[in-house]
Amino acid sequence: MRAKKVGTAKPAKASRSPRASLLEVTLRNAIAIIVLNRPDLHNAFNDTLIAELTDTLSALDGDEGVRAVVLAGAGKSFCAGADLHWMKKMAGHSHAENLADAKALAQMLRTLYGLSKPTIARVHGTAMGGGVGLVACCDIAIAAQEASFAFSEGKLGLIPATIAPYVIEAIGARQARRYFITAERFTAAEAFRIGLVHDIVPAIELDARVNELLGALLLAGPRAQMECKALIRGVAHRPIDAKVIAGTAEHIAAVRASQEGRDGVAAFLGKRGAPWAPPEPTEGS
Template structure:
């Protein structure tokens, strides 16, 4: 697929997907959503890719929804609005369930749907000048499709506050409440992203994918007999897998596992 709203660069196992509408602060419209869904699926299926980075060209990560698209949606029927919302929901879920670990490289504004994009990623790294905002209620809307990822990323209590108040969060505050995992030094976001990417490249690719699935499987579940059985099955399957055996052998033999030389 040829992308008009994205750039993709792959180097040494890391695929960087750039939102590339800098004149619109990378605001989302139906075309960008469709392209991003396709791009994340493609890099997720690429065996040469082991880490995915999502960033934005220009002065912002993503300012939310494109104003022109919002004007169009105001004229949509309920059915048309629902179909459009489903496409956005599917894109976010595709990003969240990507089998490769994902890093949000956040600079400038990450507002509304842009904050949803960051939330759907596994790790969020921010420039100290970045700003976040769940601004939907200010214009009479609801952060519905992004809500599952925002709540998981910042916790229910913080999500309740910021979804209702539509306050802006500085990068420092977002880091303090745990939404942002790491703040870089000014002008050093690419170096910070690379450090995290290199850390992830040291892990087993299958183990990372299974751990991502495990996190969704155990979050908010009661620790009952079914959960105990499920987690026991997971570790038993992984220990018996080719990657699991290679990792354990490498550890015991004090050598690097095969995937670190891939």
């Protein structure tokens, strides 16, 4: 079945969300497009953006009308990580204040990583520090060929602490050792090689590639996608023992007997589209 193309994920066409002054949020064809909107600062995040992104992600996760989430950046960059002016201000605060601030950032990353809906990072320009963390938290990451990446914290005398669990899961400890301690920039091709991004395309094809993936995502069952994400979290990095084997059997048994599971199998056997899938485009449409 051919995937139906959905509305473009291009940031320039997003509309300002009344809820989030530093974000632009667009809902289009069951897709939520979140655009980090501080282009003058390369979409660096401060405490306000962190809070808004956390709240927005939480709201979208509870919206049954949203099937997938795209994360993008306005202007020349995807995300430069933390706002240095904000970091300088926080350096003068107490340990308790810095800890609360760091926990808020960690919660934002955890919310993105743990979202029940599929997430795609649309990466162009530069992704630095925490911006790379956002990429690692998403289920799928697509980058423009000219994009560049860096864990720049070391050059500032800092460490990429809150993003480390997600980055290390994506690229492994061995690659993290190199790029965390050198803080060197690396290309999109290198990001692909080490597993940070899934695909790289010419910038002009970035939106088309994202749309292609969104079309594929809309053909799969929303509960199945949620359960797949839970399955991976429950199985990854665990020994293949009796507990894991029993858990996977219980998991598929429950999903197979669910309404979505029954509907999906019946649609396949009946040679018709699943009830959650978008309709096939008609001739001339």
